[in-house]
Amino acid sequence: MPDMDVLLAGLSDAFSLVNLLFVIAGVIVGQFVGAVPGIGPVMAMAIAIPFTFFMPTLPAIAFLVGVNKGGLFGGAIPAILMNTPGTPDAAATALDGHPLAKQGKPVKATKMALYSSITGDTFSDIVLITISAPLAVLALKMGPVEIFALMIFAFSVIAGLVGDSMVKGVIAAVFGLLCATVGIDPEHGTPRLYFGFFELFDGLPLAAVAIGMLAVSEILRRLASAGSTPRSAITSLDGDDPTVSRVSWAEYWSCRYVMARGAVIGTVLGAIPGIGSTAAAFMSYASAKQASDEPESFGKGNIKGIAAAESANSAVMGANLIPLLVIGIPGSIAAALLISAFKIHGIQPGPLLFEQQGRLIYGLFGAMILANATNLIVGQFSLRLWTRVISAPESVIFSSALLLCIVGVYMSTGGLFGVAVMLVFAVVGYVMNVFGFPVVVFIIAFFLGGSFETYLTQTMVILDGDLTRMIDYPIAVALVVLALISVWWLGFRKKG
Amino acid sequence: MKKLSTFVTALCVSFVLAFAAHAEWKPSGPIKLLIGFDAGGETDTLGRVVAKAMEDQTGWKIIVENKPGGGGIAMFTGLAVAKPDGQTLGMGVNMPILVNLVLRGKDLPFDLDSFDYLATIARAQLAIIAKSDAPFDDMAGLIEYSKGDDGALIAFDAKPQELLMNFVGGASGANFKLVPTKSSAEMIQDILGGHVAASFAAGAHIPYLESGDVKMIASANDGRHSYAPDTPTVKEQGFDIFVDPYFFIAAPAGLSDDTKAALSAALNEAINSDEVKAVIMNTLKTEPSDLGPQGTTDMMTGGVSNVAKLFGK
Structure with missing residues (x-):
């Protein structure tokens, strides 16, 4: 049991005004950079x-935690509103979030993302604060062999997302692995495959490929289909009508199993270093779809799809x-x-x-709880702001988004090379879309392939x-057996 | 008030530097410091803190830019063709550059002579470690252990480390099985979880030495470590080989003598400032060590022959 004095001292550090301001600043910055395509x-x-380095320790860490948590939700905003996710884990959110937004319920879709993101995040924070020590010991037992087996299991679950055409899905996956x-x-x-570019020694820049494939190719598609009469990027039917825009308690409660499963998947994959939030988001989404009574409604604006993806990818952070x-x-x-x-x-x-810096760590825990609350409050405002912004004519929205993608990739990959990679993959993504190859499958294979x-x-x-x-x-064997069962079950469900 | 006094101090310092130690040269615009790695890593943090200290001390404007790729190769490729006016500098780590020069020197668009070397910032301390209950305490013990049924699994995260173990294995007949990992964090995880017998570590292991969870088998540098003066180097344990990773700063070749003197003096002062010292101590657990222009050049030239030896060339 921790020393009560240390715990209280840490918490009171966290709830000081300076710290609170840094958390709020961090969340606002995080939601903003998360919501702007291209920057994360x-x-x-x-x-x-x-x-x-030039700030006191706790506010510095609290600020960074705020940025991170804000960004977890912020990333869902462009994914839902414009179908332009900046990161692969937000791509899972876009699968149902964007269709719902297109049905004229963008506020509802982003609200569901906000609530489930914070639910997952809070769950994993509570796990972190209460039982991190035994979980960490468990994570240590996961050696390379066990993690390899765990990845096979994750792949077997995600394989359920391969889409209608198995052949096209497999081609997309193989292409993703090749790029990895x-x-x-x-x-x-x-x-390997570096074609004389030393920039490629570290592999294709992840941010450039993700933004090119997911965001820029969608922007290209929208610009290509834009007509001469200006229309807004998204039509919001709800306006200020609360019956359309709100997420009722009954709707939230109906997602409880989905969110709980997402939070557990996110927490487990987050506690084991090396796999990450992309696998968690897609694993949660795929299992929610498979467990559902109406799997065909997924991908068409089912709030459970949003809840599954967001609860899992946000839960990864606390567990990390x-x-x-x-x-x-x-x-x-x-x-x-x-x-x-x-x-x-x-x-x-x-x-x-914990012995040497107990006070700081409890301060950090306090700051995390604070950041979750701030995220919820700031999110309420920012999702309205963004849905307003997005109702501008689509020619304006998508060309500015393209500019931001270019700037973001230039900054994060350190130059024009990354921008070139982004544009190449934007075209690749566009072409894959036109011919019906699942881009999402490519992205999963590419991100986890390395x-x-x-x-x-x-x-x-x-x-x-x-x-x-x-x-x-034994742990590895058990995981491989689980993977086999999951594949068998998938096939069984498909036939049945 | 405080701002004014800082400003006055900065002004005085820059005057003193401009007229006394630093001959005539001063930059005619902002200096660009290119970092050969991603933002947020050790090289980036060190580079940014050095740049800030230098700005405060000289009053020059310094812009830090990340140019990641190939362990610095991408950045040095660009640096080699930049104008040698002292306003474009690059910071990298010697090991990946030396390895690539040795392995594929002909394919690289630059060589050792493409740069004027200005300073080193610090030397990373590379250790070989094992879990504290491992049945060996030194290299001889590890080699003996590896001759058992299953050999000894050894985790590494950079090519030179693998080569060093191969060199030791070749000389002693040890049965090392080398496990490639992506980071020192992953290696610590493998050690603590008992998944490998030994691994390399560059500082991340120090808290575990203190807590007694791991023990140090050898220093892989050409000298013992400040925090473990009783652990001998691999070289002292009978194998004439070492890995010395240095963080260094270079400029395109062809700087004028004035420029070179001014820049290296300014860098030296920044590297030895309290802020930079604190960051180096916190991240690398070592003191700053600036070898100066000549020392850095010698370090790079000597490094090529040492790395060639690692490769058995």
């Missing part, structure tokens, strides 16, 4: 970190802090950035953190190149 919370955090192999291979250090705080291991880029912020303040996350290869390589070294030796790893 990760980039905002990366830029802010060197400056936090660009760069220096993890085992021998040989550069479990391995970070307890054993000093970041589970995502955002978590790695938080570690650098800790480090420049002379704080090394790890086994002694770490899948690393874990496969590690597993092969550890097992001496003999996969049958996996029998010595």
Whole structure:
């Protein structure tokens, strides 16, 4: 049990006025950069970190946490309103969020995203605050072999999203994996498919590919189909009519199982470093669809789809802090950035953190709760603001969005090379869309392909190149069996 | 008031620097400092803090830009063709550059002579570690252990580390199985979870040394570590090999002597400032070490032959 004095001191630090202002500032910045296509919370955090060295520790960390949490919800806004997600985990939100917005209920769709995002986030924060130590020990037991098996399981669940045509889905997945192999291979250090561009040694820049495929290709599609008469980017039927725009308690409550499952999936995948929020969002979405009585309503504006994706991808963040705080291991880029912020303040996350910096950690927990509340309140205003903004003529909206995508990718990838990659993949995404290849499948394969290869390589070294030796790893065996059951069940459901 | 006094101090400092130590040169516009890595990493943080200290001390305007790609190769490719007027500088880590120069020097659009080297900021301290209950305490013990049934799994996150272990393995007949990972955090996870026998670590392991969860087998540098003066280097343990990662700053070749002197003096002062010292201590657990222009050049030239040895060339 923690020392009560330390706990209270930490909490009172968190609830000080200065800290509160930094949290609010962070959430506002986070929601804004999250909502602007092309820029994301990760980039905002990366830029802010060197400056936090000149700030006191708790407000610095609280600000970054605020940016991150704000960004988790902010990212859903363009995904829902314009179908232009800036990150792959928001692409899962767009699957149902955008159809609902097109039905004239953009406020309702974003509200559902806000509520489920905060539900998932709060759940994983509570897990973090109460039982992080035993969970971190569990995460340590997950070695390369187990994580490899876990990824196979995740893939088997996500495979349910492959779409109507199995052949096209498989082609899109293989193409995604091919793109993931660009760069220096993890085992021998040989550069692959780099065509003389040293920029490609580290692989295709993730942000450029995601924004190109998901956001810019959609912008191209919309601009190509735009007529000569100006129309607004989205028609909001609800206006100020509360019966259309609100999410009733009954609707929220009907999503309870979906959100609970999303929160658990997000928390588990977040606590295990190396897999991340993209897999969590899609796994939650796919399992919500499969468990549903009416799976055909998914992808057509089902609020459960929004709830599944948002609760899972937001739950990842809180849970990412479990391995970070307890054993000093970041589970995502955002978590790695938080570690650098800790480090420049002379704080090394790890086994002694709670003993040496208890007050700071309880302050951080307080700041996280505060940030969730702030997110909920600020979100109410910002979603209205954005739905207003988006009702401007679509020629204005989409051309400014394109400009922002270019600027964002230029900044985050360090130059025009990233912009070129983005434009190439925008065209690729456009063409894939026209011919009915599922872009989402490509994105999942591309984003998870890199770490899948690393874990496969590690597993092969550890097992001496003999996969049958996996029998010595019971957790891995159990996960592979689960994967097989899930594939069998998928096929069974499809036929039945 | 405080602002005014800072301003006056900055003005005085820049006058002193301009007229005394720094000969005549001063930049005619903002200086661009290109970082060969993504924002938010160690190189980025160090570079930005050095730039800020330099700005405060000299009054020059310094703009930091990230140019990630290939461990710095993309940035140095651009730097090599920039104008050598002292207003474009680049910061990187020596190891990936040296490895690429050795492995595919002919394909690279630059070589060692494409740059004027100005300063090093610090040397990363690279250790070989194991869980504290491992049945060995030094390199000899690890080699002995690896000759058991299953060999010894060793995690690494950069090519030179793998080569160093291969060198040791080749010389001793050890059965090392090298597991490639992506970060030092992942290596610590593998050590603590008991998934590998030993791994490399560049500072992330220090809290675990203090808590007693891990032990240090050797320093992989060409010298012992400040926080573990009793642990001998791999070299001291009988294998003539080491890895010395340095953070360094260079400019395109062809700087005038005045420019070079002014820049390296300004960098030296910034690197040894209290802020930079604190950040280096916090992130790398070591002191700043500026080798100066000549020392940095020697470090790079010597590095090529050392890395060539790692590759057995």
